[in-house]
Amino acid sequence: xxxxxxxxxxxxxxxxxxxxxxxxxxxxxxxxxxxxxxxxxxxxxxxxxxxxxxxxxxxxxxxxxxxxxxxxxxxxxxxxxxxxxxxxxxxxxxxxxxxxxxxxxxxxxxxxxxxxxxxxxxxxxxxxxxxxxxxxxxxxxxxxxxxxxxxxxxxxxxxxxxxxxxxxxxxxxxxxxxxxxxxxxxxxxxxxxxxxxxxxxxxxxxxxxxxxxxxxxxxx
Amino acid sequence: xxxxxxxxxxxxxxxxxxxxxxxxxxxxxxxxxxxxxxxxxxxxxxxxxxxxxxxxxxxxxxxxxxxxxxxxxxxxxxxxxxxxxxxxxxxxxxxxxxxxxxxxxxxxxxxxxxxxxxxxxxxxxxxxxxxxxxxxxxxxxxxxxxxxxxxxxxxxxxxxxxxxxxxxxxxxxxxxxxxxxxxxxxxxxxxxxxxxxxxxxxxxxxxxxxxxxxxxxxxxxxxxxxxxxxxxxxxxxxxxxxxxxxxxxxxxxxxxxxxxxxxxxxxxxxxxxxxxxxxxxxxxxxxxxxxxxxxxxxxxxxxxxxxxxxxxxxxxxxxxxxxxxxxxxxxxxxxxxxxxxxxxxxxxxxxxxxxxxxxxxxxxxxxxxxxxxxxxxxxxxxxxxxxxxxxxxxxxxxxx
Numbered sequence: 135x136x137x138x139x140x141x142x143x144x145x146x147x148x149x150x151x152x153x154x155x156x157x158x159x160x161x162x163x164x165x166x167x168x169x170x171x172x173x174x175x176x177x178x179x180x181x182x183x184x185x186x187x188x189x190x191x192x193x194x195x196x197x198x199x200x201x202x203x204x205x206x207x208x209x210x211x212x213x214x215x216x217x218x219x220x221x222x223x224x225x226x227x228x229x230x231x232x233x234x235x236x237x238x239x240x241x242x243x244x245x246x247x248x249x250x251x252x253x254x255x256x257x258x259x260x261x262x263x264x265x266x267x268x269x270x271x272x273x274x275x276x277x278x279x280x281x282x283x284x285x286x287x288x289x290x291x292x293x294x295x296x297x298x299x300x301x302x303x304x305x306x307x308x309x310x311x312x313x314x315x316x317x318x319x320x321x322x323x324x325x326x327x328x329x330x331x332x333x334x335x336x337x338x339x340x341x342x343x344x345x346x347x348x349x350x351x352x353x354x
Numbered sequence: 355x356x357x358x359x360x361x362x363x364x365x366x367x368x369x370x371x372x373x374x375x376x377x378x379x380x381x382x383x384x385x386x387x388x389x390x391x392x393x394x395x396x397x398x399x400x401x402x403x404x405x406x407x408x409x410x411x412x413x414x415x416x417x418x419x420x421x422x423x424x425x426x427x428x429x430x431x432x433x434x435x436x437x438x439x440x441x442x443x444x445x446x447x448x449x450x451x452x453x454x455x456x457x458x459x460x461x462x463x464x465x466x467x468x469x470x471x472x473x474x475x476x477x478x479x480x481x482x483x484x485x486x487x488x489x490x491x492x493x494x495x496x497x498x499x500x501x502x503x504x505x506x507x508x509x510x511x512x513x514x515x516x517x518x519x520x521x522x523x524x525x526x527x528x529x530x531x532x533x534x535x536x537x538x539x540x541x542x543x544x545x546x547x548x549x550x551x552x553x554x555x556x557x558x559x560x561x562x563x564x565x566x567x568x569x570x571x572x573x574x575x576x577x578x579x580x581x582x583x584x585x586x587x588x589x590x591x592x593x594x595x596x597x598x599x600x601x602x603x604x605x606x607x608x609x610x611x612x613x614x615x616x617x618x619x620x621x622x623x624x625x626x627x628x629x630x631x632x633x634x635x636x637x638x639x640x641x642x643x644x645x646x647x648x649x650x651x652x653x654x655x656x657x658x659x660x661x662x663x664x665x666x667x668x669x670x671x672x673x674x675x676x677x678x679x680x681x682x683x684x685x686x687x688x689x690x691x692x693x694x695x696x697x698x699x700x701x702x703x704x705x706x707x708x709x710x711x712x713x714x715x716x717x718x719x720x721x722x723x724x725x726x727x728x729x730x731x732x733x734x735x736x737x738x739x740x741x742x743x744x745x746x747x748x749x750x751x752x753x754x
Contacts, residue, residue: 188661189748209665215747216663227658227751231364236357241662243357288662 384688470560681731
């Protein structure tokens with residue numbers, strides 16, 4: 135379960151304080167599919183980064199499975215990201231010097247898994263997203279949709295409980311976007327918690343729960 | 355680990371030109387250090403070897419002159435020479451009367467060291483190493499005791515000093531007196547290069563024609579090299595007593611000279627290393643610059659790696675590994691370049707100056723060079739790597 139309590143994030147911009155998040159209280163149960171929607175600058179990505187342990191709050195707490203991540207060290211946060219969270223970014227964010235297989239195996243490399251095992255698992259994940267025939271292609275040799283599928287395979291590498299997508303369909307056409315959403319839905323049906331941030335109403339409509347954000351606050 | 359190397363390899367390969375230049379920087383730095391040290395060792399060895407050839411010689415000079423400086427204070431007398439000859443263990447003692455004189459050849463006048471020596475002693479002093487120069491069929495001859503107004507000249511005097519080359523049977527004017535050149539000495543170079551720039555006349559001519567009565571140096575050969583130190587001390591004591599002065603005489607054995615040379619070369623090596631360290635410093639800055647650029651360029655990638663679970667330590671390791679790989683490659687290339695450069699310079703010196711200076715490449719110098727390369731790599735990679743490791747993942751992901 136993910137829970138935020140009085141979650142606040144303040145950025146300083148030229149002396150002025152900007153509330154990116156303002157006293158956000160939110161609960162996401164295990165296995166929910168949540169879409170966070172809202173205009174640009176409403177704080178949805180910031181919220182996602184907090185839940186994803188990429189960023190630390192100015193005040194308040196983020197509990198993941200009962201652990202308040204606001205107090206954890208960089209390394210402890212890295213461990214949570216590695217074990218519990220899979221990220222899918224709008225820009226795919228693949229390492230462009232590595233091929234698809236190596237990209238998917240990268241989180242397992244940081245987890246300290248043996249090479250043969252890693253490669254075997256990465257191959258499985260790529261096959262599960264329908265890219266079994268693209269294992270040794272570099273990102274530059276793949277289409278946007280294929281790259282995003284590699285990114286999903288990578289997010290799944292560690293078999294995380296939570297999948298976080300920051301505009302995962304933002305860079306692909308509608309058909310591919312739907313295919314990606316099908317995939318995320320499938321992962322949700324397997325029991326994983328899926329949280330996506332999106333502008334797209336249609337995409338958001340496919341999520342079971344929608345949270346609307348404006349000016350750093352959540353308005354259900 | 356294999357994959358860490360793979361990541362590093364890909365990253366280096368991606369920035370081929372810059373990585374190559376960085377590697378080249380280290381290569382040149384390490385190469386310069388190794389070449390200079392190897393040549394330094396070679397030079398020391400070659401001079402030491404020449405000195406060992408003369409290991410049974412004690413050079414006696416007035417004034418406690420340090421090796422390398424020839425500040426002459428006073429001179430010796432014939433009585434000193436006779437006393438030295440009487441010391442037990444002395445095989446031979448030879449007096450030299452050296453003075454700078456005006457020497458004229460075909461209208462050109464130069465100041466040259468003219469040495470008065472007993473002709474039969476030349477061999478005793480310099481061994482058999484000094485041969486006569488072949489001069490287009492006229493080999494010339496050695497000085498003879500009953501020669502009058504005859505001289506032997508060093509190789510450089512014959513070939514370089516005057517506008518025209520001096521040949522056997524040519525006439526020189528020394529201090530206004532005419533002397534006939536009876537022989538030209540073969541080129542010596544190295545430690546005996548003084549022979550090349552001197553003119554030798556008989557002791558009698560030196561005294562009578564050039565009014566050069568003072569003995570400037572006594573060369574002593576001993577029967578047993580093991581006795582050299584004792585004899586040297588005895589010579590100093592005996593001559594000091596003759597002149598009623600303390601520290602008037604300096605008798606230097608070649609082993610003493612070798613020791614002093616060791617000190618001088620130690621110093622020379624330090625200077626050489628310091629000089630070549632400058633290029634290493636530049637190389638270090640090159641690595642740091644490359645790595646900083648890499649960190650900046652890959653900020654986004656670092657963020658992604660962190661997002662998918664890389665710890666700070668993982669990132670630090672990757673960047674340090676990259677710096678180390680670059681510096682190891684540079685170090686290995688530098689060792690090779692150093693060996694090649696040292697050999698090339700040694701060959702160049704041999705061809706140009708006919709002085710044999712071997713490039714002595716010691717394995718410990720190569721290992722040291724490699725170690726320094728790695729150290730430089732890691733130290734200059736440390737700051738960029740830490741910077742990368744400490745990056746906030748969210749800011750890094752957002753970057754670019």
